Amino acid sequence: MIRFENVTKAYDRKSRPALERVTLEVDRGEFAFLVGSSGSGKSTFLKLVLKETRADAGAVYVAGQNVANVPSWRVPKFRRGIGVVFQDFRLLNNKTVFANVAYAMQVLGKSRSAIRREVPDVLKLVGLEDKEGRKPTELSGGEQQRVAIARAIVNKPGILLADEPTGNLDPTTSVGIMNILDRINQNGTTVVMATHDDDIVNTMRKRVIELEGGHIVRDEARAQYTSMIPIVPAAAAATDDDGAPRSRRARLSQGEPDPDVLPPRIERKTGNEVAR
Amino acid sequence: MRLAFILSEIGGGLRRNLSMVISVVLVTCVSLTFVGTAALLQMQITQMKGFWYDKVQVAIFLCSDTSNAPNCASGPATAEQKAGIQTLLNSAAVKPYIKSSVFESQADALKHFREQFANSPIKDTVTADQLPSSFRISLVDPQKYQIINETFSATPGVDSVIDQRKLLESLFTFMNAASVVAIGIAALMIVCAVLLIATTIRLSAQSRQREIGIMRLVGASKTVIQLPFVLEGVIAAAVGALLASAAVWAIATFFVQGFLAGQFKDTPFIAANQALYIGPLLLILGVALAAISSSVSLRRHLKV
The missing domain is CATH 3.30.70.3040 (Alpha-Beta Plaits)
Structure with a gap:
């Protein structure tokens, strides 16, 4: 469904490329997590899939089509096959929940009867059937994200991209969102989700693609993820009895230092300075 | 459905920056009134030439x-x-x-x-x-x-x-000079109108960044995204052009026919209904200016 062949993307010549010779394939109906620290290239990956930006080298195939060959006037139609969900929901606060979801159909010129038929179904799928008339400002964060998901899938795209959809939500709400994404995935939609949240990755046990500095450093099915820096000496001690690394949240609760307090990119940045 | 959607978008846009829209209407109206007045003067000169040169x-x-x-x-x-x-x-x-x-x-x-x-x-x-x-x-x-x-x-x-x-020549020279002045002022005002329309459309597009982002993500076509903005400018300019046509007609009716024709009985003046021909021209001019300036503005400020 999504195939990257030796894809390199640099935003400007001087700095390190955001993605470098990345090759990977996500099959139809698959659920993949895209993990890695900020700046590892997750967002660039999603942008390349959406043809928001162009690859400098290599080829990106989406639904069997090389995106480089999609002419600019065809890009809107191309994007109708992809739903996107963001960390900050991006809802229209002056419209009701129903109108927000209907908006995605209206701009494509769908008939009023189709909208009246399909929007309630989608809202039911995300569990908001009784909140149709509310404004986003009257909803909780989790509910707002569900509206955003409903809007992303109302036109039945084959692919759903989620860019840290649980980034602004508490753990319990996040679980609800993940259940919805899982249900969407089971209906046949390919889901690619970029995230930092190790708890979620570890509970879902799906394919994990880990990026670091623009390279794929790990690609495992039914895998786990720990966002801590591997060279922390305490890491050895911080394993559970079964050998799996404990989640960051668990470590934090035991009073260990939060690795995120030290920005993980510092090391790399100095490296860059030297290189320049 | 798509038409209804575009219309509602336009309505929303016009309501949102009402003050800018009003200024576009007024500036277009004033500039096109000058254009119309210059046209009236030229018509008057032609009329007088035809009348006097025969006599x-x-x-x-x-x-x-x-x-x-x-x-x-x-x-x-x-x-x-x-x-x-x-x-x-x-x-x-x-x-x-x-x-x-x-x-x-x-x-x-x-x-x-x-x-x-x-x-x-x-x-x-x-x-x-x-x-x-x-x-x-x-x-x-x-x-x-x-x-x-x-x-x-x-x-x-x-x-x-x-x-x-020879006696009339100086009168025509004066009238020609007056119409050149009117055209000059009109040209300046049209520059103002074009810039103002471009700015209005830019502001309008910026205030709707979020909607535009969503439209792009769900795959709305370029037309659906851009048309409301272009039409917003075109509608404002068209209203201005209609007001200008009314003003030109009023000048022909109340000033030329009502006042001048009474004062100078043996001079042939243009009839008020001749001014009606100017109206459609002003409308076309206003709409074309708005369409061009707003699409140029969108091309620069609205990535699709």
Whole structure:
């Protein structure tokens, strides 16, 4: 469904490329997590899939089509096959929940009867059937994200991209969102989700693609993820009895230092300075 | 459905930056009113030229008791002198240039004078022998006045040769200058209008970044995204153009027909309904300007 062949993307010549010779394939109906620290290239990956930006080298195939060959006037139609969900929901606060979801159909010129038929179904799928008339400002964060998901899938795209959809939500709400994404995935939609949240990755046990500095450093099915820096000496001690690394949240609760307090990119940045 | 959606987007956009939209309407209205006024002036000039050039003639005034030109030293023109002029008019050298010629006697001159100054007390103080008799000549080509002048100005019994067109020429020059000024002001105002429309559309697009982002993500076509913005500018400009047409029509009706025509009774003025032809032109001009400036603005500020 999504195939990257030796894809390199640099935003400007001087700095390190955001993605470098990345090759990977996500099959139809698959659920993949895209993990890695900020700046590892997750967002660039999603942008390349959406043809928001162009690859400098290599080829990106989406639904069997090389995106480089999609002419600019065809890009809107191309994007109708992809739903996107963001960390900050991006809802229209002056419209009701129903109108927000209907908006995605209206701009494509769908008939009023189709909208009246399909929007309630989608809202039911995300569990908001009784909140149709509310404004986003009257909803909780989790509910707002569900509206955003409903809007992303109302036109039945084959692919759903989620860019840290649980980034602004508490753990319990996040679980609800993940259940919805899982249900969407089971209906046949390919889901690619970029995230930092190790708890979620570890509970879902799906394919994990880990990026670091623009390279794929790990690609495992039914895998786990720990966002801590591997060279922390305490890491050895911080394993559970079964050998799996404990989640960051668990470590934090035991009073260990939060690795995120030290920005993980510092090391790399100095490296860059030297290189320049 | 898509049409309804675009219309509702336009309505929302117009409501959201109402003050900018009003200023676009006003600036377009003022600039196009100037364009319309210049057009009215030109129509008026054409009308007057057509009217006067047919009537206006070259007049060959004969010597009378009161004339003091050197040619008239021997007193009023005699009958032979008059006949000599008549012969010259019919000669092969001059004839081809003349459409028609009429002799106006002193009595005729008095009659015309009295008609012309019917409202003035001066008409009763003038007698026939104070007015010169004259040949009134219509030329085939009014530009060839010089030939008549050269032929007749030295002929005995001729006081002077006058091209009446010369008298009107200065009036037309003045009116042309006025219309050039109007066009100049209109051009400046149109620049303002174009820039203002471009700015308004840019602001409108920026205030709807979020909607635009969502439309792009769900795959709305370029037309659906851009059309509401372009139409917003076009509608504002069209309203301005309609107001300008109304203003031009009002100028033609109330100022030209209502006031000027009453003041200058024997001048042909343009009719109010002639101003109606200007309306559609202003509308087309306004809409075209808005469409061009808003699409240029969108191309620069709205990535699709």
